[in-house]
Amino acid sequence: MSEQPLLELKNINKFYPLGEERLQVLFDINLTVNKGEFIAVRGPSGSGKSTLMNILGCMDTADSGEYFLAGEAVHQATDSQMTKLRNLHIGFIFQKYQLINKYDVLQNVILPLLIRGIPRSQAITTAKDTLQMLGLENRLDHKPNELSGGQQQRVSIARALVGEPDILLADEPTGALDSKTGEDVLNLFKELHRQGHTIIMITHDAHVGAQAEKELHIIDGKLYI
Amino acid sequence: MSFTEILRLVWINIIGNRFKVLLTSLGIIVGSATIVIVIGIGQGGQQDVAEQFKNLNAGTITISDNSGISSGGMGGGMGGMVFVAMPSGGGNSRGSGGSMPSGMGSMPPMGGMMGQSQQRIERTTFSETDLEEISYFVPNIEELTLMATASTTVDGGTMDEEAEMNVVGATTDYFDITNLELMFGSFFDDISNDNLERVAVLGYQTAVDIFENVFDAYDSTILINGKKYTVIGVLNQTGSTVSDVDLDSSIYIPINTAKKDVMGNSYSPNIIVIAQDVDEISTTIANIEQLLSEIYPNGSFSVTDAGSQVTASQKSADTLSFMLIAIASIVFIVGGIGIMNVLFVTVKERTQEIGLLKALGSSKRDILLQFLLEANFISIFGGIVGILLSFALIPLISSFGTTIVQSAFNVVLALAFAVFTGTVFGFYPAWQAASLKPIEALNQD
Structure with missing residues (x-):
């Protein structure tokens, strides 16, 4: 692989202030993700996996180390540049879906495109295609809280996919679902992986982690490849 | 995000929280209604002052005995x-x-x-001689006359019993100086005055009081201090006061007749002078005072000019306006604090939503704008409702006899105040929302 990796972490360290002291939560993390990979990062709670996910998602900054995302030096980016990087390169899938119940399904899904500045009509066309692919074409004007948990998670996946990001970043995507629905979501991820999407999934669940193409372990802030 | 799309989000949030919006806007509703009413009352007061002095030439100087x-x-x-x-x-x-x-x-x-x-x-009892002296020695005099007032009994017309009324002993010049206009009939002339004729011109209100129908007054006979007078004219309604005389509620008779029949030894006329050049009025007053102190070394006079009277009344009306505006501003500040409180709570409630918007890449500016526009919407809504409320209240307040001026300016001002309040008090909560860290906001339950 002479091609430049999609994502590269080099010697990432992260500390949290703990009274007078500093608590180190990530130790010299090195990670390379190429386009089209489906990676699970598995670790128990408190292992630093959420912190890693926040750094990968450009929502938090490391105290030292370098992070390149799609050729951009994230570790040198300003707050507003990071905001733009999130919108352009990352599709978030949260454990608790994070849908806005005041807005209908369509409005929720077009949000990332509107934020990007894409005209509404064009955003709606794109979003409808994505929702159709996920079997939600009949739910456009429903409010999220009128849908089942599995449907809500699919809406949030639609929202993550609609902007055609480089990476889908899923944080415990099955954590709030029953096992049957969780299985459906994982099958969907596999399908997306087959279509060529790059997926990084954070989980504590061994079974879920095993569904990925490659499973990494994080324990006490250290990543084991 | 485009401005239209932000507005759409604001609209969805406003519609979804109708009751809260209404409650929040109450302060602004009261505030803008207060502004419209209060400034209207202030302007009404100024209008009243203007109305009151309408017949008064600014160059009018009143000289009276002040002993x-x-x-x-x-x-x-x-x-x-x-x-x-x-x-x-x-x-x-x-x-x-x-x-x-x-x-x-x-x-x-x-x-x-x-x-x-x-x-x-x-x-001091002023006389025709004093008029001659003043017009001879003091420059800048256009016109001058004697005038005396007294309260005395009047009977006649349809009155059940006699009543005390204000009688003005006047000259022909007095009608001219006070810009009085006849509704019908005529003024008395100098001959009437010299001959001590018993003729009377009625102010509009006295004509109504005595005859009910003013037209019955013409050529009727009334009793003033027990003596028979013929009514030769009735004046138009003015609503004005000149030299402490309420023009509508007075009866005008020749001054010499008044002196003999009504006032007797209490006769103490005022001299009314019209200055040619109002700008020179203080010099003219000084000159008159100087002259009078020479003629009457032991006299004490009050010499006042209408201009300063008008200025004083205008000033007190201005003070009233200022106080009323101060009250309205306080109402607005209270309303603004109301908006701020609700917005703080809203930001707290919607922390996760804000976190999500930031995770999806919403800029600080977009979020600030969204919350600021919500505050503005609430305040504009409150402003409009308050203005409508004031339209309903103004006739009610007017019915109690207060003059309220309604003007487009007041409405625009109230609306401007509402928008200003919404922006100022909405800014801090909106800024707080825009400054939230996405991870912390998302993880909040």
């Missing part, structure tokens, strides 16, 4: 000659003489001639 010595109750002798008590040999006989009103009252003061008062103040 404080009234001859009314005590009798003319005592009043006119307060300072000559000592030289009189027959104290008793003089005293009884003093109680005879007619003789003494019409005589000019004699203190000066007695030559023995030093600093004692003497009552």
Whole structure:
């Protein structure tokens, strides 16, 4: 692989202030993700996996180390540049879906495109295609809280996919679902992986982690490849 | 995000929280209604002042005796000659003489001639001679006249019983100076005055009070202080006051007739002077004071000009307006704090939503704008409802006799105040929302 990796972490360290002291939560993390990979990062709670996910998602900054995302030096980016990087390169899938119940399904899904500045009509066309692919074409004007948990998670996946990001970043995507629905979501991820999407999934669940193409372990802030 | 799309989000949030929006806007509703009403009352007060002095030439100077010595109750002798008590040999006989009103009252003061008062103040009774002196010696005089007022009994027309009314002893010039206009009939002339004719011109309100139908007044006979007068004219309604005379509620008779029939020894006329050049009025006043102090070395006069009277009234109306605006501003501040409180709570409630928007890449500016526009919407809504409320309240308040001016300016001002309040008090909560860290906001439950 002479091609430049999609994502590269080099010697990432992260500390949290703990009274007078500093608590180190990530130790010299090195990670390379190429386009089209489906990676699970598995670790128990408190292992630093959420912190890693926040750094990968450009929502938090490391105290030292370098992070390149799609050729951009994230570790040198300003707050507003990071905001733009999130919108352009990352599709978030949260454990608790994070849908806005005041807005209908369509409005929720077009949000990332509107934020990007894409005209509404064009955003709606794109979003409808994505929702159709996920079997939600009949739910456009429903409010999220009128849908089942599995449907809500699919809406949030639609929202993550609609902007055609480089990476889908899923944080415990099955954590709030029953096992049957969780299985459906994982099958969907596999399908997306087959279509060529790059997926990084954070989980504590061994079974879920095993569904990925490659499973990494994080324990006490250290990543084991 | 485009402005239209932000507006759409604002609209969805407003519609979803109708009751909260209404509650929040209450302060602004009250505030803007207060602004419209209060400024209207202030302007109404100024309009009242203007109306009141409408017939008054700004160059009008009123000169009156200010000795404080009234001859009314005590009798003319005592009043006119307060300072000559000592030289009189027959104290008793003089005293009884003093109680005879007619003789003494019409005589000019004699203190000066007695030559023995030093600093004692003497009552002054102005006469035609004084007018001649003033117009001869003082420059910048356009017109001047004598005028005297008294309250006396009037009967006639459809009145059940006699009533006290204000009688003005006037000259032909007085009608001219006070810009009085006849509804019908005529003014009396100098001949009427010289001949002590018993003719009367009625102010509009007195005509109504005496006759009910003003047109019945013409050529009717009324009793003034028990004597028969013929009504020769009725004035148009003015609503004005000139030199303390309420023009509508007075009866005008020739001054010489008034002196003889009505006022007797309490006759103490004022001189009304119209200055040619209003800008020179203070010099003119000084000159008049100088001249009078030479003619009446022991006299005490008040010389006031209409301009300063108008200015004083205008000033008190301005003070009232200012106080009312201060009250309205306080109402707005309270309303603004209301908006701020609700917005703080809203930001707290919607922390996760804000976190999500930031995770999806919403800029600080977009989020700030969204919350600021929500605050503005609430305040504009409150402003409009408050203005409508004031439209409903103004007729109600007017019915209690308060003049309220309604103007587009007041409405625009109220709306501007509402928007300003929404922006100022909405800014901090909106800024707080925009500054939230996405991870912390997302992880909040």
